[in-house]
């Protein structure tokens with residue numbers, strides 16, 4: 102199966118016909134990557150000075166922007182230059198939003214806007230511990246950002262000015278991966294997740310779902326044999342292209358590339374066309390138990406600890 106589903110369109114605010122929207126929705130939820138070979142995010146002449154890794158402060162690998170607070174983090178730039186960089190990143194956030202709302206209108210009423218990131222640093226050069234090493238196949242799950250079962254939908258644009266592609270690997274279907282790793286993953290310890298939240302180590306309560314997703318993320322990245330030998334595709338996203346994927350569902354790894362913009366969206370499982378395709382539904386089926394507050398009466402332990410972001 103081709104892991105990419107091609108979608109024609111040259112504008113982020115393009116009007117897509119019903120047949121294309123339907124094809125996109127089904128392919129996306131089935132775990133394919135929607136690929137827009139003719140959709141480029143274009144920098145203005147003035148913005149081209151940001152095509153420089155020195156924009157990043159070197160501590161975080163990404164420059165990140167929070168559309169809800171308007172805060173930009175991870176850059177060394179100040180004053181007018183910083184404002185101009187922030188405007189560019191915010192413009193990408195809006196463009197990505199138009200694309201998702203236009204192509205997947207059934208998500209629009211449910212869509213939560215997460216962070217935007219600008220990645221001006223070459224992937225190969227990023228120093229990382231294995232858990233932070235995104236050149237290892239993984240599904241996305243973040244230790245300090247529990248999401249309680251909401252989907253992670255990401256839009257990426259390769260803005261490389263020298264024609265260099267972004268090279269990814271894509272792995273097996275979510276359920277195949279989950280079946281491979283779940284038997285060795287321990288259930289959460291009683292009280293552990295409550296403590297993490299109470300001590301401020303997680304932004305909100307880490308549901309059992311978050312526990313299993315993080316364990317899956319770590320187990321995949323930590324398994325050298327799996328990384329080398331599991332069925333996988335190498336895919337190059339050329340400069341000047343855009344793609345969209347549920348990164349909580351599709352195992353992916355970034356092998357090479359420089360200058361990328363990324364926008365994260367959250368979609369609740371009930372907003373999906375096919376809720377059974379969600380990692381939450383798959384894990385609950387495989388484990389035979391409910392994993393979030395929405396699906397369980399006994400969680401969270403203390404409702405005051407639930408602080409949903411955004």
Ligand code: SIN
Nearest residue numbers: 235267353354355361
């Ligand atoms: C990732 O989402 O794991 C990395 C994607 C990228 O930087 O290309």
Ligand code: FE
Nearest residue numbers: 235240241348
């Ligand atoms: Fe990732």
